[in-house]
Amino acid sequence: MEIGIAFIVLAGFVLVNIIYYFFLARVGFYKSSLNNTSQDAVSVIVCSKNEQENLKTLVPLLLQQTHPNFEIILINDASIDDTLEVIEHFQDLDARVKKVDVVNNESFWGNKKYALTLGIKKAINENLIFIDADCKPASNNWLKAMASGFTNHKSIVLGYGGYEKKKYSILNALIRYETGITAIQYMSYALHGNPYMGVGRNLAYTSKQFYDVSGFIDHMKVLGGDDDLFVNQAATKDNTSVIIEPDAFTVSTPKNTWTKWWTQKRRHINTASYYKGKHKFLLGLYFFSQIGFFIASIVGFIFGINWLYILGLVILRYTIVWLVVGKGLSRFRESDIIPFIPFLEILLVFTQLGLFFTNAGKPPKRWK
Known part of the structure; x- marks a missing residue:
């Protein structure tokens, strides 16, 4: 894989992530x-x-x-x-x-x-x-x-x-x-x-x-x-x-x-599959961009010659995540978990992926 392609793909996912997180900043800074x-x-x-x-x-x-x-x-x-x-x-x-x-x-x-x-x-x-x-x-x-x-x-x-x-x-x-x-x-x-x-x-x-x-x-x-x-x-x-x-x-x-x-x-x-089409698209794109970021980061570090550029994109993305999500979590009195955002984000994204495949096979039948 060419280093240029790896960097461009990762930059694309980072850009989508950043747009979403600027959108989600409304809660943390809402008066x-x-x-x-x-x-x-x-x-x-x-x-x-x-x-x-x-x-x-x-x-x-x-x-x-x-x-x-x-x-x-x-x-x-x-x-x-x-x-x-x-x-x-x-x-x-x-x-x-x-x-x-x-x-x-x-x-x-x-x-x-x-x-x-x-x-x-x-x-x-x-x-x-x-x-x-x-x-x-x-x-x-x-x-x-x-x-x-x-x-x-x-x-x-x-x-x-x-x-x-x-x-x-x-x-x-x-x-x-x-x-x-x-x-x-x-x-x-x-x-x-x-x-x-x-x-x-x-x-x-x-x-x-x-x-x-x-x-x-x-x-x-x-x-x-x-x-x-x-x-x-x-x-x-x-x-x-x-x-x-x-x-x-x-x-x-x-x-x-x-x-x-x-x-x-x-x-x-x-x-979630019963939401309106526009909501399913926007939420799905957000989730896909998160998965894409993780995969593209790994591929970029493995195949990229100039890993400093890759690292720069990763740091930029997580700086914005920490600012936006951290501000929101503080608003909800959840400040103690802010330092662990990168780990919790990865764990949650892949847990959600597992839930999706599990439910695709056999959805639950009772509410309690």
């Missing part, structure tokens, strides 16, 4: 201010399947929220543990807690979207805010902060859902890096007027928006996607807002084994 004056009532919706212990932690934290007017819809999605009994206990303690008990039927067996639809129908308020049962609000102002994203024109609010830190764990660092880089992507896209996904751990939209697109009907049979596929279908540059304030974060307990995390990510990645 926002919360409008905490909204007094509009909201409904918090929690879908729970075998979550008896997590609900005992979450519900008291929700009841302590400073928002002046809210209800909590707790959905028992055909649990086989004592989730229903825990929900009924909180319902007896506080009138703001409402119960939805889902019994599986043949058409929607094990489908989270069916359970969520019943919860949405139960809500009495227009503004709906979603959090998972295994999450915790980062502050007592979480509900107020997320609700501030609703305005006369904004019917979808995207928030950040992070994970707890665990020292000396490569898996934990990878989970938090993947969560951070995903948020940097979907929030930057939204801030540029091209929203494509959100996460159910911290997401809000109006019931009118839900019914305007006929809910989840277009992807009811797809495992997962109650968050990202809904946003991909319903979100526009005009109706979507982003809340990046620390008070608006949620925190979840991450998977503690590679097997459990792999199973979880297989469910998540399964929905």
